[in-house]
Amino acid sequence: MDSNLEPLARSLRDAPVVDRDGYEYFVHGVTDGIPPLEPAVLEAVADGIRDRIDLEGVDKLVAPEAMGIHHGTALSIATGIPLVVVRKREYGFPEEVAVHQTTSYGEDELYLNGVDPGDRVVLVDDVLSSGGTIEAVCEALEAAEAEVSDIVVVLRRVDADHEDVSREVTNLLDVRVRDGALEVLDSE
Numbered sequence: 001m002d003s004n005l006e007p008l009a010r011s012l013r014d015a016p017v018v019d020r021d022g023y024e025y026f027v028h029g030v031t032d033g034i035p036p037l038e039p040a041v042l043e044a045v046a047d048g049i050r051d052r053i054d055l056e057g058v059d060k061l062v063a064p065e066a067m068g069i070h071h072g073t074a075l076s077i078a079t080g081i082p083l084v085v086v087r088k089r090e091y092g093f094p095e096e097v098a099v100h101q102t103t104s105y106g107e108d109e110l111y112l113n114g115v116d117p118g119d120r121v122v123l124v125d126d127v128l129s130s131g132g133t134i135e136a137v138c139e140a141l142e143a144a145e146a147e148v149s150d151i152v153v154v155l156r157r158v159d160a161d162h163e164d165v166s167r168e169v170t171n172l173l174d175v176r177v178r179d180g181a182l183e184v185l186d187s188e
């Protein structure tokens with residue numbers, strides 16, 4: 001494993017797992033903001049993303065609310081690339097794109113604003129489970145006529161069926177829930 005990710009990996013091993021209507025949902029700073037997310041972990045996430053994807057010529061980072069925001073923010077500060085947040089709130093702006101998001105345990109509407117035709121964007125999120133969120137945001141980016149250069153998440157749940165994902169997704173660590181506990185696997 002990338003030694004820079006070891007503090008993150010260690011902290012994940014203690015993450016509590018709660019039941020969300022039959023879905024084993026782990027709770028961690030990366031995915032929930034609780035327990036508190038150490039600045040060093042956020043910095044390691046931003047560095048890990050910069051090591052893995054090419055950010056040259058990228059116009060905007062795009063992060064879905066809520067839990068993509070802190071990772072997108074850390075990366076934006078580290079790179080100087082502006083951040084767009086995909087909201088669960090409608091604004092009614094003329095160019096707004098609305099899409100339906102289905103996750104492993106729920107659904108919502110997402111609203112994209114602030115991305116212009118021809119923008120080269122990187123999509124950033126905390127976790128990939130079913131892939132429904134990534135597919136929904138990609139659909140919105142396609143409607144906005146943006147070019148998605150990379151999709152990156154901090155954690156990929158290898159125990160979830162990524163049936164909705166038809167695109168390549170880069171991640172920092174692989175995780176799974178087994179016997180009620182979160183396990184970290186190396187993604188490389």
Ligand SMILES: O=P(O)(O)OC[C@H]1O[C@H](OP(=O)(O)OP(=O)(O)O)[C@H](O)[C@@H]1O
Pocket residue numbers: 031064065066067068102103104105108125126127128129130131132133134
């Ligand atoms: O791969 P998927 O099955 O789509 O799951 C991943 C998504 O689920 C969570 O978001 P959620 O919409 O639950 O809201 P939150 O970010 O506000 O917690 C998470 O932040 C990802 O965006």
Ligand SMILES: Nc1ncnc2[nH]cnc12
Pocket residue numbers: 024025026027028031032104127128129157
């Ligand atoms: N916070 C979270 N914990 C576990 N699995 C998830 N899938 C989506 N969000 C998650």
